[in-house]
Amino acid sequence: DAGVTQSPTHLIKTRGQQVTLRCSPKSGHDTVSWYQQALGQGPQFIFQYYEEEERQRGNFPDRFSGHQFPNYSSELNVNALLLGDSALYLCASSPSRASTTYGYTFGSGTRLTVV
Amino acid sequence: AQSVSQHNHHVILSEAASLELGCNYSYGGTVNLFWYVQYPGQHLQLLLKYFSGDPLVKGIKGFEAEFIKSKFSFNLRKPSVQWSDTAEYFCAVTPTDSWGKLQFGAGTQVVVTP
Numbered sequence: 397d398a399g400v401t402q403s404p405t406h407l408i409k410t411r412g413q414q415v416t417l418r419c420s421p422k423s424g425h426d427t428v429s430w431y432q433q434a435l436g437q438g439p440q441f442i443f444q445y446y447e448e449e450e451r452q453r454g455n456f457p458d459r460f461s462g463h464q465f466p467n468y469s470s471e472l473n474v475n476a477l478l479l480g481d482s483a484l485y486l487c488a489s490s491p492s493r494a495s496t497t498y499g500y501t502f503g504s505g506t507r508l509t510v511v
Numbered sequence: 512a513q514s515v516s517q518h519n520h521h522v523i524l525s526e527a528a529s530l531e532l533g534c535n536y537s538y539g540g541t542v543n544l545f546w547y548v549q550y551p552g553q554h555l556q557l558l559l560k561y562f563s564g565d566p567l568v569k570g571i572k573g574f575e576a577e578f579i580k581s582k583f584s585f586n587l588r589k590p591s592v593q594w595s596d597t598a599e600y601f602c603a604v605t606p607t608d609s610w611g612k613l614q615f616g617a618g619t620q621v622v623v624t625p
Contacts, residue, residue: 429613431613438615439601439615444611452612499557500611502547504553
């Protein structure tokens with residue numbers, strides 16, 4: 397059990413569509429980060445949410461947006477999907493007070509395929 | 512720009528052999544260092560982490576890693592591997608002032624044959 401829950405596990409979308417991925421952090425964690433892992437590559441940081449605000453952002457276009465809810469769960473939204481957005485999307489959570497000294501807990505991911 | 516380099520993309524070895532995976536990072540400031548493992552069909556799991564103090568850190572399942580600051584390296588080792596160590600291994604770095612933005616290497620696929 398990862399402790400971090402992501403849904404759905406798999407998703408197929410058509411180019412140009414929009415998609416929403418969801419994440420529930422591990423109990424006791426209030427900080428959520430999202431990563432994109434393309435096939436054969438390491439995860440790439442998309443952004444991080446804490447106290448319902450985006451705190452840090454990686455090198456991803458504005459088509460990628462997110463939200464964090466009062467219960468600390470989070471959504472990742474991707475608009476105008478491209479074939480290159482096909483990847484495994486990972487959510488990671490951490491307890492904010494120890495974020496800089498804590499090993500983040502990852503979910504199992506959502507496999508997005510854009511056709 | 513910050514970067515993480517893992518030396519090998521694929522490693523194949525026999526059970527009981529020793530394993531060493533290289534990781535080098537490029538960053539001018541102080542960093543926290545991690546090794547994660549991803550077993551087939553499972554989520555990323557933390558093997559070990561280094562924040563400060565003794566540069567030789569021990570993790571789960573008999574793994575250890577050594578931080579050599581002068582070489583910007585954080586190599587992972589295991590004296591004797593088992594078939595169950597077959598997995599993909601990722602080195603990751605975050606600046607101490609970056610509050611959680613992990614930079615991952617490309618990963619090393621390790622296959623242990625019986």
